Amino acid sequence: MGPRxxxxxxxxxxxxERALARHLAFCASLTPVCGAAPGCSSPASGAExxxxxxAAIRACSDAGSILRGIDVSSYQASIDWAQVRAAGVSFxxxxxxxxxxxxxxxxxxxxxxMQQSGVVRGAYQYFRAGADPAAQAQxxxxxxxxxxxxxxxDLPVVMDVETADGQPESTIEARMRAWLSAVEALTGRRxxxxxxxxxxxxxxxxxxxxxxxxxxxxxxxPVLPAGWSQWTLWQTSSTGAVAGIGGAVDLDEYAGxxxxxxxxxxxxxxxxxxxxxxxxxxxxxxATSEAGGAAMGRAAEGAPPAGAPAPxxx
Numbered sequence: 001m002g003p004r005x006x007x008x009x010x011x012x013x014x015x016x017e018r019a020l021a022r023h024l025a026f027c028a029s030l031t032p033v034c035g036a037a038p039g040c041s042s043p044a045s046g047a048e049x050x051x052x053x054x055a056a057i058r059a060c061s062d063a064g065s066i067l068r069g070i071d072v073s074s075y076q077a078s079i080d081w082a083q084v085r086a087a088g089v090s091f092x093x094x095x096x097x098x099x100x101x102x103x104x105x106x107x108x109x110x111x112x113x114m115q116q117s118g119v120v121r122g123a124y125q126y127f128r129a130g131a132d133p134a135a136q137a138q139x140x141x142x143x144x145x146x147x148x149x150x151x152x153x154d155l156p157v158v159m160d161v162e163t164a165d166g167q168p169e170s171t172i173e174a175r176m177r178a179w180l181s182a183v184e185a186l187t188g189r190r191x192x193x194x195x196x197x198x199x200x201x202x203x204x205x206x207x208x209x210x211x212x213x214x215x216x217x218x219x220x221x222p223v224l225p226a227g228w229s230q231w232t233l234w235q236t237s238s239t240g241a242v243a244g245i246g247g248a249v250d251l252d253e254y255a256g257x258x259x260x261x262x263x264x265x266x267x268x269x270x271x272x273x274x275x276x277x278x279x280x281x282x283x284x285x286x287a288t289s290e291a292g293g294a295a296m297g298r299a300a301e302g303a304p305p306a307g308a309p310a311p312x313x314x
Contacts (some may be wrong), residue, residue: 001071001095001124001160001194001215001235001250059230060221067091067261069252071124071235074106076245081113083244091120091254091261093158096143099128100135103143111147120262122155124194130165133175137182144187154265156189158213162199173206180210189265192232197223211264213252232264 068088072079073095084092094110097103107123114121125140140157144150150157159179164172183191194213205227213233216222222234233252240251254261 001073001126001162001238057224057229058219058221059224065255065257067254067256067258069093069233069254070240070242070245071095071250071252072106072110072245074104076247076249077106078246079106079110079113080244081110081117081119084242085117085119087243089119089242090258091122091155091252093122093124093155093252095160096123096125096140096157097136098126099131100139101128101131103139107143108147111144115148115151120153120155120258120265122158122265123150124158124160126160126162127176127179128165129163129167129172129175133179134182137179137186140183141186150187150189152266153262155261156192156211156264157183157187158192158194159183161193161195169204173204176207180207192264194233194235195225197225199225 067090069091070084070089071093092110092114094107094114095104096107111121111123123140123144125136127136144157159176161176167175180191180193191210192213193207193210194215196215198215208227208229211232212224212228212230213235214222214224214228214231215235217235217237219236222231224231233254235250235252237251239248242249242251
């Protein structure tokens, strides 16, 4: 989703690794009680079935409908969104930036292309705990405004948490809180958090009140980070193939109906308005910088190395 490869700055202690291994083995023995999400063995009653050991939870959804989604950045370069929609993709998220230092030069094209092709759209920012959270949040709002604004039905902005960025836990938590509060105030919508159990100890139970977009590849049902008991979105792969995209792309799922997904974007904070578009004169003034930004963004990022490990896989 963000820079590849990205590995947690704080490795899990051996005792935690052993406990997680025991947990996964335990969950594997109980897969028949999982709900009817892709990969789960059989349906079960109730909205969700989980198995637990310690802080880790493997949660399956038995929603009758699964919507396909993707998330993209400059790594995917030019995208034919009409082909993507025709391939059955219902929703997508596009990257705004990596912190404040690396704006994504393809965001504007992706943001507009998703809407024009009927793909429910969302935006995410790769969060840098080493950077000013207020500046990162302001970049989110400014970029959305330049791209045409955040509209009813657009999904809430996502905080992409994959790295400690060399910061202690106390700093990470404080700056995450600052970013989440600022983005909610600027956009009028409560953000989502993207992360995985593998980012331990970057994420803590302190943020479990936020809707979770969990990354867990090759699993029957995703393992959730400490504190969460359910997921809203699930990133299932980083090596997907979708018509309209030249290379590999991240694949995602939403367990529910399209109306419920769109309703996530209707959760507007009282007294706050969606980010409006900038006026035509201002937009024209930044057109040149946008064109240059695409080339600069790709040059700064480089191509993801072949065989790079999944950034969030536990």
